[in-house]
Amino acid sequence: MPLLTTWFLRALVVVLATGLAAIPGQASARPVVPRATALPALTFGVSLPDAPGSMQSLEDLAARLGRRPTQVMWFDAWSRGTGFPTQQAASVAAFGATPVITWEPWDPSRGTDQPTYSLKAIAAGLHDAYVTTWAKQARAYGQPVTLRFAHEMNGTWYPWAAGVNGNTAADYVAAWKRVRGVFTRLKATNVSWSWSPNVPYPGSTPLASLFPGDAQVSTVALDGYNWGGLLPGTTWQTFLDVFDDGHGEVRSFTSKPIAIGEVGAPEVGGDKAAWIRDMFATLATRPEGLTGLTGFTWFSHFKEADWRIDSSPTAFEAFRTGLATY
Template sequence: MRTTHSSGRETSAALRRLAVLLLALATVALGSVGSAAAARPGGASVTGATTVSADQTFGVAMPDVPWTMAPLSALTASVGRAPTSVMWYAAWSDNAAFPAAQAADVAATGATPTITWEPWNPAGGATQPAYTLDRITAGAFDSYLTSWARQIRSYGKPVVLRFAHEMNGSWYPWSAQANGNTAGDYVAAWKHVRSVFSKQRTSNVVWSWSPNVPYPGSTALGAVYPGDGYVDQVALDGYNWATLQGGSWQSFWEVFGSGVAQLTALTSKPLYLGEVGCPEDGGDKAAWVADMFSTLATHQEIRGFTWFDFQKEADWRIESSTATLDAFRAGLSTY
């Protein structure tokens, strides 16, 4: 029964309730300020709140996935573990909508959809005046960017966007060394794309900055890094090309060691391997895969990897041989 007079306990309770109310109001106000700051194109930080699992990530990119999920299901059965990230490629020249249905299919398997978002026409090579970085920054593609921002916001679940990857090379029209671009143009274009998404208050994107492993003549990573305020995670692409490009067989750490060291010196953002591959020709691929898992176990700074499961320049697939599949399955069992 409530009395008509205020006891000491009631007074204290009322004060506690008032304090809680004031704290809640302050939290709302601060949240509004933070959202407004994130929406500003030139703000100090536009990093979204969305994150992916801190657990070690096993990712895969495969032909036709996610347009058909059968190959992914078959691979999962073969390796004994479902990927936690599924990556595919989307060219801006397609002018297609964000594939929400396919992203949902991937999410239904427990994996995070990861889209390598490529500002080019894949048939056009590295010189494409329509896709220069300064045109992106000037707003030539803002309608397309805005539509994706709105569609991903409506989708509502986490999506990793790996925008304009391997920019420190020379083989894409967004590369710092191609198509009349500079390193500064790349940084400006990245920040512009982020600003478009921030204006739409799309907060469920994880932005992945993904250079190629450094090589003699590549653009310095620091020159094309947009800054921690504009990047959620970093991801390094690298392959053991063996003799395919006139070189020699490289171990896993010979491929990635220098790049990992440079990235960890550049930023403390979560680090992944965005594309990994090894051929059968030129060495022992099964041993290479076993060494990869052994090395990853001793380099906890690497949060995960995505295997490039294609038969393209070489047979990069996990199932390129029984020995390689067995090595992969064994490695995943303790990863």
Template sequence: MATGPAARFVAAPMLALGLLLTGCASGQSQSAKPVDDAVRRITAPQGRYFGVSTRQAPWSRAETAAVARKAGRAPNMLEYFVKWTEDFRPAAVRASYGQGAVPLLTWEPWAGSGAGTRQPRYALAQIAGGGFDAYVTRFAEAVRAQGRPVVIRFAHEMNGAWFPWSEQRNGNHGGDYVKAWRHVHDLFARVGAGNVVWLWSPNVVRDTPRVSLRELYPGDAYVDLVGMTGYQDDESTAGAVFDATLAQLRGLSGRPVVIAETGARPGRKKAAWTAAFFRWFAAHPEVIGFVWFERSHADGGHQDWRFTQTPGTTRAFAGGLATVRLTRVSRS
């Protein structure tokens, strides 16, 4: 969740995501194909993702159901946040799939916002140098053991300056971010956690025009999806928020794109921008999904980003979403 200013598209047959990935915990070779197939079905869905981040996702079925009633469709992706003071919780994955939604875990290498952007314990060099290997390995083993695919958005919005994993903060240096990402990825690979879909997700370049995304990209060998965080500020169109960043992403990778956080600021433009967002989404099939930050101030938002803020914004969102073909995610 931002604290600062706010693919190639390949269709594949959508088999049931409910495969139990038998044997993947052992890392044996016979498990590789079902694991690979499950990850492939997430990154090349037959349809698209409508995700939400709510205060209690994925734990509260009532909260998800309330969103679905207002949206007219149930979300098929649920985003939640995990700090590096927390271990992996398999129950969160079960709760997400139990609601027919892919889990998107935003994994933040810090102790939380209370300590600010200077948290030297979590410097990128410490991560890349092995200072957290025991924790990361334990986390990876738990992800592998539960078996089902999980999208992990690690150290997001790294091009901004509002998190301690920014190369502009916390004593970090140029090149440290890629080293840290690759090291964490390699630890997951070492334990056989092939059921992870890695999502690399900068903030939109509108807010950080001088920071090169290319120098922060770990490479296609380490990334399955590319994404972005982008919120409407005073723009009238979605293209004004996303197009410049999407162009840079296309210059880096052909991986499918997910908008990992979005929403619109309260005001007279909100309903119109929300409707425009869906027109933009329809025109960009390489963007396979989005996550709406369905939170107000009381829920941890820096604005009331909710599409349900007013009857007008709710109608605009539901009308736009009705035009989207959503992929099916198995609950079992």
């Protein structure tokens, strides 16, 4: 293509993009920043209520979406006392995805006041036998697996959070290093470690005080939801609204890769299908606040709200269409 023509077309693209970004009523007020090179591809993960115990719902969802997730995330509470879920991890790997286990030191039936699972108890080694079993079995499993240990620690709703159950931010760091140290000592090198706070909110614990350090963490995974008025003080937020501040705060103390560990939007309070379309549009451009994003995992559960990908035909179609160009 002649040089003059190429220059003219590039200039026209910049003018059109800038003009469109200024149109009132667009989802984001931020200007579109033209990029000279293609952005790196993003990973797509999902969490389903019955996967990977049963893989059928995952297979069905992938077939309907026309896209297989590359990460499958689920939750495992320490109170269950079971070992590393080798069979489940192998099923996910056979599906073609990386197992991501949210590893929760608590009994889910007992709230936040659980001295047995205080961070001081973990840091003191009172759970080392259990952690050692997991480390040995994860090493024997041998394939890549990611552990999200004690996630959303900057909130108040888990017994490992700073400020509840007698915990401090320093206790969290000590507990993380104790658990990670067991895996390091036993050479479970196939395990990656995802430090996964909730997006900051007024009154939450500052993230820097909870960060164990770059040497202790493989990736950062921010959890965030558009609560849309379901919780007191919340309003309908765009995808960028949810994650922009948290991404910036994390970037102030680490350059580790950042993913979206959990995300979802409800059917009440706004237009979920439109929200999903805006999410994929934001991921396609990755504006200033999300330039380092590596991927996302959708929390497809019916829990506090209907977060499911297929909560409605319009939401599902928006998601399927978004993935097709993702």
